[in-house]
Amino acid sequence: MSSCIVVTGLGVVSSLGSDVEQLWSSLLEGRSGISEVESFDTSAYRVHRGGEVRDFQPERYLRHLDPGSMGRASQMAVAAALSAVADAGLRSGGPHDPDPERVGVVMGTTSGEPREVERFNDLLVAEELDRLGPELATRYPNHVIAGQVAAELDLCGPNAMIPTACAAGNYALAYALDTLRCGRADVMLAGGADAFSRITYTGFARLGAIAPERCQPFDRNRQGMIPGEGAAVLVLETEEQARRRGARIYAEVAGYGLSCDAHHMTAAHPEGAGAARALEGALASSGVAAEQIDYVSAHGTGTPTNDKLETMALKRVFGDHATRVPVSSVKSMLGHTMGAASAIEALVCCLAIRDGAVPPTANFEEPDPECDLDIVPNEAREVPVSVAMSNAYAFGGNNASVLFRECVS
Amino acid sequence: MQSDEIKGKIREVITQVTEIPGEEIGDTTSFTQELDLDSLALLEIGVDIDYAFQLNLPDERFKDIDSLNDAVHLVVTELATRERSARVA
Amino acid sequence: MSARRDQVVVTGAGVLSPLGYARAPLFEGLLEGRSGLRPVEGFDTRGLALPRVGELNGDGPEQFLEGRSLRPLDRTGRLAAAAAELVLADSGFRAYYGSDEAESLPAGLVLGTMYGSVRTISEFDRRALTAGPQYTKPFDFANSVINAAAGQAAIWHGLAEINATVAGGTTAGLAALAHAADLLRIGRASALVAGGAEELCFESCWSFSRAGLLAREPEGPGAGTPFHAHRNGFLPGEGAALLMLETVTAARSRGAEILGHLTGSGSSFDPSRGQDGERSATAVRRAILAALKDAGREPADVDGLSTSASGSVAVDRAEALGIAAALGRHAAELPVTAVKGSLGEGLGASGAFQTLALLEAMSAGVLPGIRGLDEPEPELPFRLAGSSAHEGRFRCGLVTSLSWDGHACALVVEGPGEEARS
Numbered sequence: 001m002s003s004c005i006v007v008t009g010l011g012v013v014s015s016l017g018s019d020v021e022q023l024w025s026s027l028l029e030g031r032s033g034i035s036e037v038e039s040f041d042t043s044a045y046r047v048h049r050g051g052e053v054r055d056f057q058p059e060r061y062l063r064h065l066d067p068g069s070m071g072r073a074s075q076m077a078v079a080a081a082l083s084a085v086a087d088a089g090l091r092s093g094g095p096h097d098p099d100p101e102r103v104g105v106v107m108g109t110t111s112g113e114p115r116e117v118e119r120f121n122d123l124l125v126a127e128e129l130d131r132l133g134p135e136l137a138t139r140y141p142n143h144v145i146a147g148q149v150a151a152e153l154d155l156c157g158p159n160a161m162i163p164t165a166c167a168a169g170n171y172a173l174a175y176a177l178d179t180l181r182c183g184r185a186d187v188m189l190a191g192g193a194d195a196f197s198r199i200t201y202t203g204f205a206r207l208g209a210i211a212p213e214r215c216q217p218f219d220r221n222r223q224g225m226i227p228g229e230g231a232a233v234l235v236l237e238t239e240e241q242a243r244r245r246g247a248r249i250y251a252e253v254a255g256y257g258l259s260c261d262a263h264h265m266t267a268a269h270p271e272g273a274g275a276a277r278a279l280e281g282a283l284a285s286s287g288v289a290a291e292q293i294d295y296v297s298a299h300g301t302g303t304p305t306n307d308k309l310e311t312m313a314l315k316r317v318f319g320d321h322a323t324r325v326p327v328s329s330v331k332s333m334l335g336h337t338m339g340a341a342s343a344i345e346a347l348v349c350c351l352a353i354r355d356g357a358v359p360p361t362a363n364f365e366e367p368d369p370e371c372d373l374d375i376v377p378n379e380a381r382e383v384p385v386s387v388a389m390s391n392a393y394a395f396g397g398n399n400a401s402v403l404f405r406e407c408v409s
Numbered sequence: 410m411q412s413d414e415i416k417g418k419i420r421e422v423i424t425q426v427t428e429i430p431g432e433e434i435g436d437t438t439s440f441t442q443e444l445d446l447d448s449l450a451l452l453e454i455g456v457d458i459d460y461a462f463q464l465n466l467p468d469e470r471f472k473d474i475d476s477l478n479d480a481v482h483l484v485v486t487e488l489a490t491r492e493r494s495a496r497v498a
Numbered sequence: 499m500s501a502r503r504d505q506v507v508v509t510g511a512g513v514l515s516p517l518g519y520a521r522a523p524l525f526e527g528l529l530e531g532r533s534g535l536r537p538v539e540g541f542d543t544r545g546l547a548l549p550r551v552g553e554l555n556g557d558g559p560e561q562f563l564e565g566r567s568l569r570p571l572d573r574t575g576r577l578a579a580a581a582a583e584l585v586l587a588d589s590g591f592r593a594y595y596g597s598d599e600a601e602s603l604p605a606g607l608v609l610g611t612m613y614g615s616v617r618t619i620s621e622f623d624r625r626a627l628t629a630g631p632q633y634t635k636p637f638d639f640a641n642s643v644i645n646a647a648a649g650q651a652a653i654w655h656g657l658a659e660i661n662a663t664v665a666g667g668t669t670a671g672l673a674a675l676a677h678a679a680d681l682l683r684i685g686r687a688s689a690l691v692a693g694g695a696e697e698l699c700f701e702s703c704w705s706f707s708r709a710g711l712l713a714r715e716p717e718g719p720g721a722g723t724p725f726h727a728h729r730n731g732f733l734p735g736e737g738a739a740l741l742m743l744e745t746v747t748a749a750r751s752r753g754a755e756i757l758g759h760l761t762g763s764g765s766s767f768d769p770s771r772g773q774d775g776e777r778s779a780t781a782v783r784r785a786i787l788a789a790l791k792d793a794g795r796e797p798a799d800v801d802g803l804s805t806s807a808s809g810s811v812a813v814d815r816a817e818a819l820g821i822a823a824a825l826g827r828h829a830a831e832l833p834v835t836a837v838k839g840s841l842g843e844g845l846g847a848s849g850a851f852q853t854l855a856l857l858e859a860m861s862a863g864v865l866p867g868i869r870g871l872d873e874p875e876p877e878l879p880f881r882l883a884g885s886s887a888h889e890g891r892f893r894c895g896l897v898t899s900l901s902w903d904g905h906a907c908a909l910v911v912e913g914p915g916e917e918a919r920s
Binding site: 044045100101104105109110111112114117118120121122124125129132133134135136137138140141142143144147148150151153154155156157158159160161162163164165171175178181182184198199202203204205206207258259260261262263264265266274394395396397398 | 544545570602607613614616619620622623624626627628630631632634636639640641643645648649650652653655656657658659660662663664665666667670673677680681683684686701702704705706707709710711764765766767770781784788792903904
């Protein structure tokens with residue numbers, strides 16, 4: 001019988017703040033982290049809005065590594081990891097500090113460091129081959145993100161990268177859960193990171209997926225998603241160890257469900273079947289019944305199809321409870337932060353449990369009969385949350401739901 | 410450009426994207442119902458048709474294209490409009 | 499405390515390698531010391547002087563993928579889908595579970611890859627630069643995410659169980675096998691196709707060259723030869739290999755032939771990211787000891803080694819020293835192989851190639867030598883390292899992998915007749 005795995009630290013870099021409490025209060029106030037894109041010229045595009053992180057200064061966080069030696073996603077991941085480790089009190093200098101050989105890192109991402117590809121191509125297209133460097137071997141490969149986190153923190157435990165696109169944060173949490181339960185590590189830093197890039201923006205624009213002004217999940221007139229960026233890292237360990245070192249426990253990671261649509265690269269299964277299986281798997285692996293769920297952090301991208309299919313999946317698995325439980329999407333405020341999204345949303349679930357409050361789905365104006373859920377429109381709500389579910393769905397048909405539960409000793 | 414030439418070029422694009430032989434793409438063969446093309450394939454076809462004729466049209470103009478004839482009509486109309494504007498200018 | 503564990507067995511393999519398209523020609527080629535390395539043909543090198551590469555010959559993955567348009571799949575996706583096609587056949591899994599009505603198979607996929615496809619994301623972006631963002635290709639964007647190949651393979655074969663992509667530099671393939679084995683043991687799946695895929699392309703080769711990772715061109719003696727005294731870098735390669743992994747219960751219930759057991763794995767990290775060779779060696783040592791402990795085995799039980807050595811100066815050395823540190827004096831007397839001497843550095847594909855070398859050795863009673871290793875580096879611990887094959891009875895082998903930037907992974911592979919200790 002394995003021990004409970006709990007969350008003892010949170011760290012984040014986001015367009016609404018790179019301090020966990022600042023982000024949380026911004027989300028509860030329904031603030032928007034969306035603005036006009038500045039990091040590249042969008043005049044050739046029909047859309048211009050994004051969730052860029054402004055004023056991120058990696059040098060304020062990194063102590064050992066030079067921020068200039070890594071890409072932006074890595075910088076954000078390292079910053080979030082440092083915050084999480086501090087929050088968890090892992091380096092107190094006391095006798096219960098975990099052995100670095102037993103502390104591992106697993107991160108998720110969608111694209112890794114796409115700006116390195118952009119730089120490569122800028123030079124290649126300009127035929128300046130002699131200026132083309134080694135970065136696609138040294139800085140671009142996505143696994144360097146997890147590597148840089150461990151390098152900054154001098155950690156030697158299992159180090160992995162699970163690049164399952166927009167569900168990657170949840171996949172990283174699942175991997176961390178199993179790694180800890182199998183006794184391969186005593187602590188796992190788990191999270192996700194993605195940097196804003198013209199490649200990602202161009203791709204979603206090309207698919208016609210980007211909303212012109214705002215992200216309006218579950219709204220009848222929703223126009224699509226808004227690409228964003230960010231990073232979040234959670235510290236996971238056994239409850240036993242957390243209590244032994246007097247750590248503050250946010251919540252238990254009680255279980256997860258993973259599934260694959262095996263249907264289409266960019267379109268989900270038309271009945272949300274894969275998403276439903278992920279929800280069922282999360283409930284089954286946690287031993288929790290649907291009626292016990294107090295809050296759902298939706299994938300809720302704001303695209304016409306996702307929100308409709310997610311509603312179908314929730315109804316299929318939760319039955320009547322689907323229209324009773326509060327379901328909200330913070331992507332309405334942060335945009336879609338890709339690989340960071342479900343890591344940030346995991347953070348939201350932990351804080352919802354801690355504070356008994358759920359963030360709103362912002363920008364809501366008109367109900368959609370096909371999304372007739374209680375989406376906590378526009379205003380946060382005080383709700384006791386003992387159990388929260390976080391959903392994430394990705395290109396390639398990767399679906400993941402993770403269940404968080406209040407940890408009562 | 411003649412309508413036949415346009416049709417041939419568009420048929421080529423569809424074959425290139427879908428690997429469906431040209432003979433199977435009739436003038437009125439439905440892309441969605443008969444060729445079973447999904448939204449991503451239709452989008453790719455729209456992009457490649459637009460590129461071939463340098464139309465620079467918004468995606469909405471391609472939304473209802475479901476056959477070779479539809480596509481040819483769109484391109485012919487668009488090219489004619491440009492020709493007229495060019496002559497006037 | 500570990501979760502409940504079921505034994506994990508290998509019941510088949512799908513192989514696309516520079517030495518052939520099944521495990522038999524791959525193993526025969528390794529035994530005969532044949533080279534899968536030749537001057538590059540598949541892409542324009544734009545004036546870059548490249549050493550030989552391990553490119554796939556002949557018709558490539560397309561020959562195994564019929565009946566549907568391949569256009570939505572990029573090369574990496576085709577490699578993954580083709581390897582899946584081959585392993586589903588080789589293992590008898592499709593014959594047993596498939597039917598004309600069933601659209602899906604009760605198996606998942608765990609794919610290791612370093613890049614997904616750096617070529618596809620680059621070409622997508624280049625098109626934006628040269629033709630404008632409105633003319634980028636939707637198919638290419640769908641394939642630009644790193645998990646695209648795993649998604650494409652799942653769609654092609656209806657693999658609707660757990661689907662995961664694992665990255666980790668050159669250790670990705672071995673890490674994928676280890677992760678899949680864990681998922682099976684804790685009951686998240688009863689069958690998983692696992693391994694890796696990687697394509698050779700201009701973008702990666704250019705960058706490896708610029709980073710000083712490749713064997714110098716023109717090639718000197720020992721170029722791309724693992725553990726060679728005059729080695730100076732690796733030769734890049736490509737390919738895909740997927741193993742069918744099942745719980746022993748599931749395998750027996752369908753009467754599958756069991757090729758071997760994956761009894762344990764371990765991984766560790768060098769926080770200097772490869773800058774400090776000693777720390778890299780330590781990471782290898784830790785990974786091996788964790789794997790042996792996971793398998794319930796002792797260093798003295800190991801009777802064969804399948805290393806990831808590639809001709810890289812620092813990495814080969816760190817891997818060898820790490821193995822010696824973990825296994826003690828015993829390491830010096832062990833038969834050792836390094837498939838990259840024949841296949842090149844296959845990145846995500848390598849882990850499964852390395853594992854197959856041991857599995858095949860267990861049934862054939864002979865472990866391939868290391869191609870071209872006429873002069874091993876004297877300081878390295880392996881007395882038996884050389885180009886000759888090693889005959890013997892192999893029952894408990896160790897597969898190791900070390901990336902140039904600090905990832906270390908180890909897998910314990912045991913023969914079909916062995917009952918693993920849980």
